[in-house]
Amino acid sequence: MATKSAKSSKTKSAKTDEKSLAEAYMRYVLTEGKMPPSVFAFCESIGIDEVDFYKFFSSFEALESDLWQSWMHSTLDSIKKDSNFESFSAREKVLAFYYTHLEVLKRRRSFVAMHWPEVKKKAGRVKSLQAYKKAFMNFANEVVEEGVDKGELKDRKRLTEQYDKAFWLQLIFVVDYWVQDASKDFEMTDAAVEKAVNLSFQLLGESALDSAIDFARFIWQSR
């Protein structure tokens, strides 16, 4: 793009579509360091009519939500395209997801990093992340189901229904770690992912936890 700053209104939008709007929005936020004051101001700065904006998005929030969702979808699409993916164990599928997702996010790192403090403050409960979360939960559920079927994860009845939420929290942790990671090529994040996923599969799989609960229950009931 020829534009140096988001303010320059030279680019009489060649073609306005979702993608170019999202790009222009990210550019604005990153160069200005804050959200545009209004949709009007934003459209003015990129030289389109406000009406054209609403053709695609109802608000900035909707636009952001769309962005996050698209990153999730492109991650899931690309791992499922990999010929080895089907043969992976549940643990490997989760790992493959993280590594691919971080690559996708890396292209947008500045934007993600800028937004992250707010996401973190609300523990992921921000509106713009809802669609993103939903797409991830679908994936997590698939993996959990498969993991339980193959015996990689232990079926703990009602608790099993909460596994996907555990993975969601793990995703928040991973992205958070990555946002703060200052190592070369984010190598430390790779190590963190590896360790976090191993731990979660060990905890959710048949583990000492079950024996501990079983034992506690026995002592409780037999007294």
Added chain:
Amino acid sequence: MKEQHKIPVSKVQRAAKFVGTGAKMGGNYLKYYAKKMVDPDVDRSSLDEANASDVYEALSKLKGSALKAAQMMSMDENVLPKAYAQKFQMAQYNAPPLSYPLVVKTFRRYFDNSPDQIFDSFSQKAVNAASIGQVHQASLKGKTLAVKVQYPGVANSVSSDLKLAKPIAMRLMNIRGRDLDKYMKEVEARLIEETDYKLELQRSVKAAEECGHIEGLRFAQYYPEYSCERIITMDWIAGKHLREWIEGNPGQEERNRIGQAMWDFYDHQIHQLRSVHADPHPGNFIITPKNDLGIIDFGCIKEIPEDFYQDYFQLMEPGILNDGQRFEQLLKDLQFYHPEDSPSEKAYFKSVFTRMVELLAKPFAHEEFDFSDKQYFAAIYSLGDEISNDKQFRRSNAARGSEHGIYINRTYFGLFNLLHMIGAKVKTLHLKKAA
């Protein structure tokens, strides 16, 4: 340094582990003294063993550089009581594997392609663990290859791991902190080199060139086009691991052949090349079906400075012990004496080092030396135990010996131990004569 405070999670976890170990060790000492009050005959080795297993447990969870530090110490029987050494030797065979998706990611990062796009076949599971990485088997154009992939973050954590290991090392080695620093620096430098696979590749190629002429050795061919900072690709050397081979109970002639090749390999490096493969543990050697000694892994190379070389090997010369003045001068140059030593301490340490040198120079005193000699090794171990239990030696908590000595001692201890395991009779002087 920026890496260090930017990895708080892992550092805190690691620190917690070490603190836990420290507390446990304290507990072991308590138990020991309690037992001792009841039964004065309780042997200190039961304490050492309890401590060793706790330290080992903590270290084995760490992987990476702390594991290497454990391996290092395990080689130096002299520094560590026997119980520690045995426990630590197990550390070499224990590290959880890297997941296949991460291996793929590493490949994509450096070669823009996944391993199965680059090779005709590639094992998803690691076939072998190395201390800071793991080995996969691959094939390309009919050749079988070994592909070594490094764990992520190892290079980053070397320095912080060592800082955490320092208090334990101080306690184990009974050395003051400031004296320990020069050794820690030396270990750190080697460990950081070890995480650089590009350097390892260069060194491997060089070693293969410079030692290729030695009878009975086998080196792999390396493939720089499929190697980078974190990955090394080389020929797969078919054969048995050293331990496995020994378990198969080979004949004496084969034992001698392998032992001789190993000796010559080290002898040539130390005396001709002045830079030596300082990692002689059994996992780095493969015995081929033709009974050649295959050498893999050139991560740890110690360059020997000229001054140190001159002093150190004079100690091995026959007759040096009869030349009191020269011997003392050497001990001083090699920093075995501490500037603060009193005359009586000097005399004491001279007698200790005399016994050590007597023992360690023994293989160099004759044309041929039989490393299967159990008595010889029992004498080395018992001297080590005796020294580490000796009150006067323990009371003096000054560091003794040049920092260059760590890796050279380790190399010799490792080599002697391997030759003992192999049970080989070796001609120890023939290369020197030929030169």
